[in-house]
């Protein structure tokens with residue numbers, strides 16, 4: 001045992017706790033939170049911060065949402081966890097029903113996983129087992145578009161952007177996949193038939209070894225916060241059908257209204273064969289994800305080896321507490337207020353952020369749904385920017401050249417205005 005007990009919280013955290021994507025020996029600063037409510041995070045120092053991040057796309061209904069709190073308490077008083085092997089329970093069944101109702105047909109076979117990355121692994125396993133069951137083991141590669149992000153586990157990493165992802169660190173351990181160039185046209189651009197050429201070529205060339213295409217529909221999140229034209233997705237769906245390749249839509253960030261549609265695939269009127277959901281699924285209360293596929297995929301896997309079993313089953317699969325909260329979060333979504341909330345946020349972001357395109361420090365300001373991005377010319381000093389933002393009473397966490405927000409849907413216009421002014425002042429100051 002190291003003599004750590006006498007360290008202050010701040011010193012202990014600094015010396016003993018890993019934080020995401022930062023060094024243990026010289027980490028970026030972390031600020032201790034004492035509580036959070038609505039769209040406000042309160043630090044131990046007493047500082048109150050308006051949340052621009054929704055804790056990474058998750059907390060859409062706000063912190064300490066009374067309905068989610070209530071359901072969580074009730075479920076703790078009933079049962080917090082039981083194994084899902086050989087047992088089942090109302091929270092999982094209810095959540096499953098809601099997902100099947102919400103998702104477009106024919107998506108109806110639900111695997112409840114414990115995190116986004118795991119749901120991506122499960123989706124990939126489904127695709128591989130689908131082809132194995134048809135004695136086509138050569139269909140084992142994935143095609144994706146550059147600029148994507150699908151999680152931190154190894155197979156998920158293999159389809160993250162090959163340059164700004166983690167390929168360079170782990171290159172020998174990462175499976176090689178097939179990458180098409182990142183889409184150039186944005187949703188606002190005029191569609192140009194030529195921009196699908198490479199995709200068509202890649203399908204012609206590689207389809208015999210392709211199990212699936214995996215992509216984030218319309219909005220590429222952690223890989224670069226870029227928005228692309230829905231016709232790419234339409235084209236990919238058509239090519240998947242033509243060349244017998246499954247389509248996996250990773251809607252972990254985009255699902256549940258963030259882009260102005262319930263699911264981002266709707267912008268292209270496309271239905272994937274497999275969809276991954278996570279992040280906002282529990283309203284950001286705890287980790288939970290789902291991989292949902294069609295009867296065709298599920299039944300084909302069912303004809304395959306291992307008695308047709310899908311070879312996955314995490315310890316906390318279908319955790320009742322997380323399912324109960326997710327179920328209430330989906331009930332809130334189903335009531336439909338998110339549509340007005342997201343479109344109000346979008347309008348506000350467009351008004352306040354798009355004019356910043358004029359600034360020489362800003363390469364591009366862009367807005368899609370309840371997502372606002374300032375892509376700067378220079379890499380942002382994260383520690384320095386956060387100090388400034390905290391002084392301004394906002395919580396915004398930039399990465400690389402990207403200063404971006406995707407606030408909780410329940411944020412007020414005034415809070416949103418404070419967030420946007422802080423972004424604008426930062427952009428003017430550099």
Ligand SMILES: *Cc1c(COP(=O)(O)O)cnc(C)c1O
Nearest residue numbers: 115116117149150151221252253
């Ligand atoms: C966050 C994210 C993941 C990974 O989810 P985790 O819960 O962090 O494992 C995968 N895909 C996309 C699109 C994401 O935004």
